Amino acid sequence: xxxxxxxxxxxxxxxxxxxxxxxxxxxxxxxxxxxxxxxxxxxxxxxxxxxxxxxxxxxxxxxxxxxxxxxxxxxxxxxxxxxxxxxxxxxxxxxxxxxxxxxxxxxxxxxxxxxxxxxxxxxxxxxxxxxxxxxxxxxxxxxxxxxxxxxxxxxxxxxxxxxxxxxxxxxxxxxxxxxxxxxxxxxxxxxxxxxxxxxxxxxxxxxxxxxxxxxxxxxxxxxxxxxxxxxxxxxxxxxxxxxxxxxxxxxxxxxxxxxxxxxxxxxxxxxxxxxxxxxxxxxxxxxxxxxxxxxxxxxxxxxxxxxxxxxxxxxxxxxxxxxxxxxxxxxxxxxxxxxxxxxxxxxxxxxxxxxxxxxxxxxxxxxxxxxxx
Amino acid sequence: xxxxxxxxxxxxxxxxxxxxxxxxxxxxxxxxxxxxxxxxxxxxxxxxxxxxxxxxxxxxxxxxxxxxxxxxxxxxxxxxxxxxxxxxxxxxxxxxxxxxxxxxxxxxxxxxxxxxxxxxxxxxxxxxxxxxxxxxxxxxxxxxxxxxxxxxxxxxxxxxxxxxxxxxxxxxxxxx
Numbered sequence: 001x002x003x004x005x006x007x008x009x010x011x012x013x014x015x016x017x018x019x020x021x022x023x024x025x026x027x028x029x030x031x032x033x034x035x036x037x038x039x040x041x042x043x044x045x046x047x048x049x050x051x052x053x054x055x056x057x058x059x060x061x062x063x064x065x066x067x068x069x070x071x072x073x074x075x076x077x078x079x080x081x082x083x084x085x086x087x088x089x090x091x092x093x094x095x096x097x098x099x100x101x102x103x104x105x106x107x108x109x110x111x112x113x114x115x116x117x118x119x120x121x122x123x124x125x126x127x128x129x130x131x132x133x134x135x136x137x138x139x140x141x142x143x144x145x146x147x148x149x150x151x152x153x154x155x156x157x158x159x160x161x162x163x164x165x166x167x168x169x170x171x172x173x174x175x176x177x178x179x180x181x182x183x184x185x186x187x188x189x190x191x192x193x194x195x196x197x198x199x200x201x202x203x204x205x206x207x208x209x210x211x212x213x214x215x216x217x218x219x220x221x222x223x224x225x226x227x228x229x230x231x232x233x234x235x236x237x238x239x240x241x242x243x244x245x246x247x248x249x250x251x252x253x254x255x256x257x258x259x260x261x262x263x264x265x266x267x268x269x270x271x272x273x274x275x276x277x278x279x280x281x282x283x284x285x286x287x288x289x290x291x292x293x294x295x296x297x298x299x300x301x302x303x304x305x306x307x308x309x310x311x312x313x314x315x316x317x318x319x320x321x322x323x324x325x326x327x328x329x330x331x332x333x334x335x336x337x338x339x340x341x342x343x344x345x346x347x348x349x350x351x352x353x354x355x356x357x358x359x360x361x362x363x364x365x366x367x368x369x370x371x372x373x
Numbered sequence: 374x375x376x377x378x379x380x381x382x383x384x385x386x387x388x389x390x391x392x393x394x395x396x397x398x399x400x401x402x403x404x405x406x407x408x409x410x411x412x413x414x415x416x417x418x419x420x421x422x423x424x425x426x427x428x429x430x431x432x433x434x435x436x437x438x439x440x441x442x443x444x445x446x447x448x449x450x451x452x453x454x455x456x457x458x459x460x461x462x463x464x465x466x467x468x469x470x471x472x473x474x475x476x477x478x479x480x481x482x483x484x485x486x487x488x489x490x491x492x493x494x495x496x497x498x499x500x501x502x503x504x505x506x507x508x509x510x511x512x513x514x515x516x517x518x519x520x521x522x523x524x525x526x527x528x529x530x531x532x533x534x535x536x537x538x539x540x541x542x543x544x545x546x547x548x549x
Contacts, residue, residue: 332515
């Protein structure tokens with residue numbers, strides 16, 4: 001056997017770098033979190049798999065004609081995947097609880113303060129304007145919005161931002177409760193809120209996505225792609241005449257695109273470019289953004305409690321941060337810890353749906369502020 | 374006095390209805406007496422011309438509870454017989470009628486929000502303690518354990534697994 005043949009045979013082993021080993025370990029950690037802990041498995045498993053595949057020595061999956069790179073160019077580089085996922089999210093979202101309780105819109109707005117606080121912090125740490133805005137958008141706590149905005153403003157940061165956004169989103173049930181408990185008293189958490197069973201007519205349900213799209217699209221043109229796709233999905237759902245499209249959008253389309261998106265994002269986590277100080281800072285800042293959002297949401301909930309004469313359960317404020325629908329579920333669980341007979345899920349879902357819309361609007365506002373075309 | 378026999382999900386109920394006025398009726402269901410006022414929603418006449426509303430006999434009552442009516446906007450309307458749930462005041466509303474057994478308070482469990490009954494964990498005759506899970510209600514894709522509000526024996530279960538319930542619908546009656 002000639003030395004050359006031996007060289008080719010051992011090429012893989014010879015090209016192992018410490019960075020790629022670290023990233024393979026990170027990929028395996030994400031897969032473990034998905035499989036063992038069931039944290040956002042639909043996303044973390046493909047992201048983890050993409051990271052492992054991309055970091056194998058001389059991986060043919062990445063590079064000019066790599067399969068994962070093809071996926072990236074197909075839908076992440078041109079922002080198509082997040083928009084397609086939004087059609088599915090819209091088709092799955094019931095805005096009924098929000099329409100029953102329109103004042104919850106206020107909480108959706110309050111839950112977005114974390115974005116701007118994190119943005120300022122990122123500027124302070126030396127990121128440029130576009131990068132800081134992209135890092136701030138992690139505070140929207142909405143994966144597709146984060147990918148969309150950061151890809152427009154700072155494509156070089158899409159991978160760490162997406163990983164931060166989705167990882168923390170899967171940690172919502174762990175990150176939020178301690179903050180919620182620290183800021184509220186047991187008595188406040190036990191506040192019961194009567195369920196208002198207002199029947200929302202189908203006409204209202206159909207008009208809602210149309211009106212929101214027109215109003216938001218006019219006020220914040222940068223948010224039009226996101227809000228338009230989200231509300232298109234919702235219009236399909238509420239129209240009740242295109243059940244097949246609604247089903248396809250919320251099942252097949254959402255599932256296929258989630259798989260492609262996860263793999264493509266994972267493939268960008270290549271050791272040599274991913275392991276650096278800014279990635280670490282983004283991971284820290286993302287966590288800060290999440291915590292600030294929750295704090296602001298709960299504080300706003302306390303303000304509403306004050307104005308309502310103690311009838312408003314401040315925990316619901318935490319659902320205003322988006323992370324739909326996990327945040328609302330966390331709120332319900334926390335309320336039930338205090339009193340098993342307390343059901344504020346519907347109110348929380350209203351705030352949560354408002355947070356989802358507000359996140360998208362906030363993303364558009366950020367893009368407008370940065371003047372990104 | 375008229376007597377109706379209503380069957381919902383294999384559960385048969387006998388309901389006695391006595392007209393007290395043009396739009397007011399006294400309904401007797403499982404030994405409970407409830408006053409019901411029928412209202413005509415003119416704007417909704419095509420879908421639900423009549424909605425029974427429970428009238429509290431207390432002067433302090435705020436308003437009645439609207440019993441379920443067929444609703445085209447519901448995701449999967451499976452309206453239960455109005456009479457079966459007419460005797461279900463909301464937990465927050467004043468009690469509409471004292472139970473015949475005089476159980477002193479919460480002798481029944483009502484649906485805290487609309488949803489689907491996923492599982493029923495206790496059978497009729499089961500002895501439950503306050504806080505024991507009686508059934509699981511799935512609402513907004515979240516499983517919510519409905520727990521017994523007090524110690525007692527389950528006298529009747531009004532819903533079956535897979536049933537779509539409306540807010541305030543009576544699910545279980547307890548006996549001390």
